[in-house]
Amino acid sequence: MRLRFITDLVSLFYPEVCAACGHLLFAHEKTVCLSCRHLLADTGYEGVQDNPVARMYWGRCRFEAACGIYFFSKKGKVQHLIHELKYKGNREAGLFLGTEMGKKMAASALYQSVDVVVPVPLHPKKIHKRGFNQSEIIAHGIQEITSWPVSTDNLIRSVATATQTKKSRTARWENVKDIFLLQRPGDLAGKHVLLVDDVITTGSTIEACAIALSAAPGIKISVAAAACAPG
Numbered sequence: 001m002r003l004r005f006i007t008d009l010v011s012l013f014y015p016e017v018c019a020a021c022g023h024l025l026f027a028h029e030k031t032v033c034l035s036c037r038h039l040l041a042d043t044g045y046e047g048v049q050d051n052p053v054a055r056m057y058w059g060r061c062r063f064e065a066a067c068g069i070y071f072f073s074k075k076g077k078v079q080h081l082i083h084e085l086k087y088k089g090n091r092e093a094g095l096f097l098g099t100e101m102g103k104k105m106a107a108s109a110l111y112q113s114v115d116v117v118v119p120v121p122l123h124p125k126k127i128h129k130r131g132f133n134q135s136e137i138i139a140h141g142i143q144e145i146t147s148w149p150v151s152t153d154n155l156i157r158s159v160a161t162a163t164q165t166k167k168s169r170t171a172r173w174e175n176v177k178d179i180f181l182l183q184r185p186g187d188l189a190g191k192h193v194l195l196v197d198d199v200i201t202t203g204s205t206i207e208a209c210a211i212a213l214s215a216a217p218g219i220k221i222s223v224a225a226a227a228c229a230p231g
């Protein structure tokens, strides 16, 4: 009773706001308000084998399936949610994205055989600075819906890299190609792994992770991101 009183008191002074627009949430809304939810642009890629994200990897990696769930646009709602997650430490924003991804993949025939979720690793120094790995938070949101286990200690990032955003595709590839390492390949032998990232742009990071994961014999890999460029 007393605890309830304290929680009510806290929400009176720190009311919950929408992670995508900052407006106050109504009691029946959670994390993201209804009008922002309507503005999130679904790609529908999770239900289609041949889609622009999957095509981006043709001739680079062999994936069972690949998708981004929402279209990323500058100043759009998805960008705001990812910004909240990465730079403001708003884990709820990441869990929201993950649960929405989980619902979409659970309803798709392409992801039914997934055994384990592997978030794209961050270098420990960056985790220390940020406090968490944003892809791992998204992965836990996916797990809430699908119950797929999340593996965070097998695929590791061994080298810290400079920010990717201002580099060309070739420069990005040079930057990431050798930085991931699968520590215990046997653990993922014969498994269907879902690699998870926040945003897919050129796909270099995912490609480098996939190369490291291929050390596991008989592994199958799929990819899912919260957002991808319109294409």
Ligand SMILES: [Zn+2]
Binding pocket: 018, 019, 020, 021, 022, 023, 032, 033, 034, 035, 036, 037
């Ligand atoms: Zn909103």
